[in-house]
Amino acid sequence: MDTKTALLESAERLARQRGFDAFSYADLSRNVGIRKASIHHHFPTKADLAAELVTRYRETFMAELSAIEQRERTAGQQLAAYFDVYKSAMRGGAQVCLCVSFSVSVSSFAPLVVRQINRFHAESLAWLERVFERGKAEGSIALVGDPSEEAQACLAVAEGAQLIARASGQMSDFDGAVRVIAQRIR
Amino acid sequence: MDTKTALLESAERLARQRGFDAFSYADLSRNVGIRKASIHHHFPTKADLAAELVTRYRETFMAELSAIEQRERTAGQQLAAYFDVYKSAMRGGAQVCLCVSFSVSVSSFAPLVVRQINRFHAESLAWLERVFERGKAEGSIALVGDPSEEAQACLAVAEGAQLIARASGQMSDFDGAVRVIAQRIR
DNA sequence: CCATACCTACCAAGTAGTAGGCAGGCAATA
DNA sequence: TATTGCCTGCCTACTACTTGGTAGGTATGG
16 A cells, blocks of 8 residues: 555544544654655645545545445345445444534534535435435335435434444444334335 | 622633633632632632532523423423523533533542433433433424323433534534434424 | 745744732731 | 731733744755
8 A cells, every 4th residue: 555545544543543633743754664755745734635535535424425326226225235334434332424523523624625625524424325316216115205305314423323332332323323224124 | 690600600611612621710810800729718629619610500501491391382492492501501612511421531530420421421311311202202303202202202302402613613514414303393 | 946744943922821929908015 | 996817800020832934954855
């Protein structure tokens, strides 16, 4: 892996574990094994790092959702896979979604970063809305009301469930919060 | 208001706006109008401040839920009031629940603080479970499945909805995420 | 030859926290 | 009543350390 990617990976893990304000270039330096000053060669300011982090995260995440859409047959299975993405990304309750972490400290970010977070939410909602629409049509998700509203609730549940599981460190809390929706998959 | 309370109020607002790691004793000093060093007289370390903050927050919040339980007649109206507490506490999308903010950076807190956060979640769940149980019995909330699972989903929705609304700065996003549940109130 | 990627050695500003002093209130005591 | 002494709450002045960031140099490979 090239150094820049290694820095991004390390920064993403730290941001998702502790929050963006709670890690420093010194931490990255230790993790990646280059001097602190050298990091500025790849990311001149920490704001630059934040921007690249959130953009990369959104792109990767949306690529995963696209892959799910092609891989899984029914909308119900797609929804189950959506929850699984978050679940495995949480590493057993040790971290949360980058956008969850960034949302809290949104006021310390540049507009560009905030826009990426909102775009993440918007694209997630659009994907989920499609899923609920198909799930309703084909019957692979039970009790579907308005797909748009279902999508909004589902995104909120997924993000909130992460917070609760992060606090307790127990993935069973994530499962518990998601169950009411997951049970509707046929 | 006495100085200690003023410090707690200011710290709570800053923590909920930016996160606990993103404000300093210097910020409190400016807001409250005493010297930075004097803050250590009230809170020897920032960890002490975190502990008092989260304890006070949990107690205040639970007192509000008790008040709702006594004030509102039906379980449905109690649930509506629950969402309203969060809504008005968000100050138009400028901040989130303290425990939402703290959950992200849980790894930088002492066990005592983490325990308070989990207790907040546990007590919220217990309260919500009672509400869904009564709502099911009296018919003031429609389509109630297992009250415990409903409660877990509802807490997750409330917390997740805050994150999304915080990122966009629009309270309509909170309303949108909560709607699927709120619509079930009869 | 020159760009890339790294280095050492800094810097100014900000971080939590400490040491020690001082003013005023309050309460026990002479 | 006057005096003593302690406690609370704040102050100035400081420390040790970390923060993001800069300046300028060097090695290496196309």
